[in-house]
Amino acid sequence: xxxxxRPFNYLEYFSVYxxxxxxxxxxxxxxxxxxxxxxxxxxxxxxxxxVPDLLSILEKKGVIAERVIEVEGFYxxxxxxxxxxxxxxxxxxxxxxxxxxxxxxxxxxxxxxxGELILDLCSAPGGKTALMxxxxxxxxxxxxxxxxxxRLTALSANLKRLGVASAIIxxxxxxxxxxxxxxxxxxxxxxxxxxxxYRVGLEGELLYQKGSGRSNLPSIQKGLLVxxxxxxxxxxxxxxxTCTINPEENEAVVDYLLRKRAGVILDWTPPLPYQExxxxxxxxxxxxxxxxxxxxxxxxxxxxxxYVALIQKLN
Ligand SMILES: C[S@@+](CC[C@H](N)C(=O)[O-])C[C@H]1O[C@@H](n2cnc3c(N)ncnc32)[C@H](O)[C@@H]1O
Numbered sequence: 001x002x003x004x005x006r007p008f009n010y011l012e013y014f015s016v017y018x019x020x021x022x023x024x025x026x027x028x029x030x031x032x033x034x035x036x037x038x039x040x041x042x043x044x045x046x047x048x049x050x051v052p053d054l055l056s057i058l059e060k061k062g063v064i065a066e067r068v069i070e071v072e073g074f075y076x077x078x079x080x081x082x083x084x085x086x087x088x089x090x091x092x093x094x095x096x097x098x099x100x101x102x103x104x105x106x107x108x109x110x111x112x113x114x115g116e117l118i119l120d121l122c123s124a125p126g127g128k129t130a131l132m133x134x135x136x137x138x139x140x141x142x143x144x145x146x147x148x149x150x151r152l153t154a155l156s157a158n159l160k161r162l163g164v165a166s167a168i169i170x171x172x173x174x175x176x177x178x179x180x181x182x183x184x185x186x187x188x189x190x191x192x193x194x195x196x197x198y199r200v201g202l203e204g205e206l207l208y209q210k211g212s213g214r215s216n217l218p219s220i221q222k223g224l225l226v227x228x229x230x231x232x233x234x235x236x237x238x239x240x241x242t243c244t245i246n247p248e249e250n251e252a253v254v255d256y257l258l259r260k261r262a263g264v265i266l267d268w269t270p271p272l273p274y275q276e277x278x279x280x281x282x283x284x285x286x287x288x289x290x291x292x293x294x295x296x297x298x299x300x301x302x303x304x305x306x307y308v309a310l311i312q313k314l315n
Contacts, residue, residue, distance in 0.1 A: 008206035010198070017245060020278060021297055030299035031200045037077040038068065038303065039085055039096040040104075043134050044163045046095050054095060061088060070271040071104050073134065094161040099127045101303035102196075102272065102296050106189055106241035107131045109268050109294075109310045114139035116184040120167075121174040121228055124151030126158040128189055133164040142167040145177060175223040182233035190221045192242035192249050196298060196305025221253045229261050232313050238263070240309045245295065247281040250307040254293060255286040263311045265289040270308070273300040277309070 010031060014021075021027045046054055055075070058065060063083050065075040075096075077083050085091050085098040112118055112132045117140070123129045124146035132142055144159070144167045146152055152171060159167050172178070174188070193215075199207045221242070228238050240257075242249055254277075257263055265287075277293030279286050293309035 008200070008204070010200045010204055010206070020247075020275075021245070022275065023299065027297060027299045031198060032202060033199075034081060035100070035197075035199065035304070036302050037080050037083065037085060037098060038101045039065070039075050039077070039091075039098045040073050040131065040134065041075065042095055042097055042130075042162050043073060044138055045093075054090065058088070058090060058096075061090075063088065068101060071101055071108075074101055074104060076101075092161070094163055097127065097130055097158070097162055099131070102301050102306040103127055103243075103304065104131060105270055105272065105294070105296060105306055105308050106187060106239045107135065108271065109241075109308050110185050110187055110237060110239040112136050112140050112142075112185060116140045117143075117181065119143045119145065119177070119183045119186040119228070119231060121145050121177060121186060121188050121224060122147075122190055123155060123187075124148060125154035128187060129155070129167050130158060130162045130164055132187075133159075133162070133166050136166070138164060138166040140166055143170055143183075144168065145170040145172055145174060147171070147173050175220075175227050177227055177231060179231065181231075183231055183236060184233060185237045185239075186228040186232045188224050188228045188238065188240045190224055190240065190242050190249070190253075192217060192221070192244040193246055194243055195245050196243040196296075218248050218253060221249055222256045225253055225257050226260055229257060229263055229311070229313055234313055234315050236313050237266075238311045238313065240311065242307050243304050244307065245297065245305050247278050250295070250309075251278045251281060251286050251290045251293065252284070254309045254311070255290060257311065258287045258289070261313075262315055263313055265292045266310045266312055267292045268294075268310050270294055270296070272296060272303070277307075
């Protein structure tokens with residue numbers, strides 16, 4: 001059996017994290033549960049007074065949902081395994097957008113405000129761009145960039161469906177995004193190995209894997225984060241996020257930025273359970289402030305695993 005046909009040994013793969021993930025056995029068994037579906041009600045199309053009507057229409061169509069108290073605008077699908085949100089008319093009409101709960105976290109950390117100029121450096125297919133438009137009531141100016149032209153189609157379709165008017169789309173390699181405009185805030189929702197999304201079947205077979213495994217991603221991520229830092233105005237904010245739990249793609253990337261530039265890591269209060277960022281990995285120490293970055297594990301949040309760092313530019 002060649003290396004490509006060998007079954008994915010998820011126990012071995014994740015065993016490197018045994019000492020950093022709390023309740024590791026629960027983490028491992030949670031990998032065998034299906035992804036919990038969530039959606040965000042699109043306040044650009046649905047005023048608050050009409051949300052109860054929307055929920056009862058969804059319920060008649062078989063989507064039973066409850067409000068997520070911790071994260072504004074989000075709903076948890078109770079009959080998770082019976083529903084495919086993308087096939088529902090209200091989704092097509094842009095009244096709701098399906099996204100995992102934890103993908104709201106980078107946006108919450110960045111705290112976009114009306115009137116700000118915001119760069120979403122790796123934006124496709126646009127979940128976080130759309131969420132930033134929703135929380136600013138379409139009154140920020142968001143530059144939604146992505147390197148992959150095939151993914152720009154989905155980005156553009158999502159923004160159109162959701163009625164987002166405040167975003168413009170650009171197509172650059174993030175590392176080469178042109179200088180000339182100083183942004184108030186930059187989001188780097190970086191391409192990553194997607195370990196926070198991994199799911200395995202009852203026999204341990206890999207059911208869901210996003211991304212390309214562990215490879216040269218850290219060097220791409222470092223290039224993106226340094227460019228984001230250089231694009232933001234002095235005193236401005238950068239959020240670096242991934243949907244992986246791999247420290248090489250998380251703390252090590254932010255640590256690299258701190259060694260190259262004069263940024264500071266800021267604390268923020270997430271609405272979901274989290275663990276502090278690591279200050280050491282496999283014998284390599286990181287800047288002590290990495291502790292202020294946040295790790296989110298799927299067995300604790302009941303959503304995709306995430307990592308979020310909030311950085312302020314201070315030159
Ligand atoms: C994690 S996904 C972004 C998800 C998106 N922020 C959302 O919320 O829907 C990472 C994105 O980075 C893009 N990407 C990969 N390498 C890039 C680069 N060098 N510059 C800009 N974008 C890049 C990928 O095409 C992909 O769309």
